[in-house]
Amino acid sequence: MASMNEQVVPEQRVIPRQQRSLATVDVILEAAAQVLEITGEAGFNTNAIAERAGVGIGSIYRYFPDKHAILVEMGRREMARVGAELTIDPGPKAGSLAPDRQAIRTFLRAFGERTRARRVVVLALLGQLSAGELQAAFAQAEAGMASRSGTPLDRIQLFVLSRALLGAMRAAVLEDADFLLSQQFEDELVLLSRTYASAASRRLYD
């Protein structure tokens, strides 16, 4: 269903070809983020977005099939930022168990930073986007865990590990946990990942 190489437009809408239209899309998304920050989710409506962006409502619906798609694209871009930090991430050469920990820490910090910068936006995205819509964004991180050196996990184990980590991070953001950016929280997530991966790869059930 999802295309792989266009940058911007979801679903059966027009693909922008001129620079003008790409700029319009950017303006709309930026306005949407601002509306969200200023008026909260309650005031997040298409008219307000159009007005703030200085474009007609029609222009929004030229590029987005519906209002929700705006959120989806915002999420995609937000997560791309976080994902980018993961790839830039100074992957350790020494083939120890280190990759996990480093990736988790990087991911968590990038996540935390975005939350600080755009709290309401991240909240809305985590709250409104479906699992599938967020999944693609996290696929990168998941792949990282899979390709870890010494611990081959099957698909169920990989699922459990990635969703458990995501669930803890998600909850910390949504519930506004004061320890989101703390050292201990990072440590706990790393510990969780490490202990489970180790036991799971050896299938130490009971």
Added chain:
Amino acid sequence: MASMNEQVVPEQRVIPRQQRSLATVDVILEAAAQVLEITGEAGFNTNAIAERAGVGIGSIYRYFPDKHAILVEMGRREMARVGAELTIDPGPKAGSLAPDRQAIRTFLRAFGERTRARRVVVLALLGQLSAGELQAAFAQAEAGMASRSGTPLDRIQLFVLSRALLGAMRAAVLEDADFLLSQQFEDELVLLSRTYASAASRRLYD
């Protein structure tokens, strides 16, 4: 904010006193569930609910402050069913590590059963209800983990453990994982819980 002893009515709405009104609330909630199952989230609107329930729209708003509150109450009742199974749960007498595992298994199975019975409803609830709205429902399970015999966890560790488990279950339901009711999935969650709790209580960071 939340009251503690009324059974039915959220927020600043009228508390029903006559049997008739209690029945009305039940009828509305059942109709809401049916509308959700039949027409999906798209068709989940107040008019449809009222029509299916055979009551006026006004009657809905007599007992629910807004549409979302209907979902919240549905969630509360759904979770109460799951929670009930937890308390009935044959808690093991021998003070081993068993409580966790048993609770997790019971919880997961009850969860899975409700999902089979009312798939769309559970999906909508997990998708639409906020963390805080679901939190109360899971408080019981969390308390169970806290009062486990030999492993004292601090609040961050408890948060990580409970949200990680919930995150994995939630994702399995939302993403329609085929292994939701499988033995291995249960085993993995128990393993996750056991390995992390053990290491965390001894603070084995790195």
Added chain:
DNA sequence: CAACGATATGAGCAAAGCTCCGCTTTTTTT
């Protein structure tokens, strides 16, 4: 049975998502 609170109703209001079609700008064609 009178009177009053509790319960029920549904027309209709207000707000918001979204369409439609005419207008303007940019690109392509000849």
Added chain:
DNA sequence: AAAAAAAGCGGAGCTTTGCTCATATCGTTG
């Protein structure tokens, strides 16, 4: 460079939907 075609833009207004409110009926109590 003019004309034609394509792409982009706008906003009045249609439609849906959440929700209110004035009115009517039911149930209970003295």
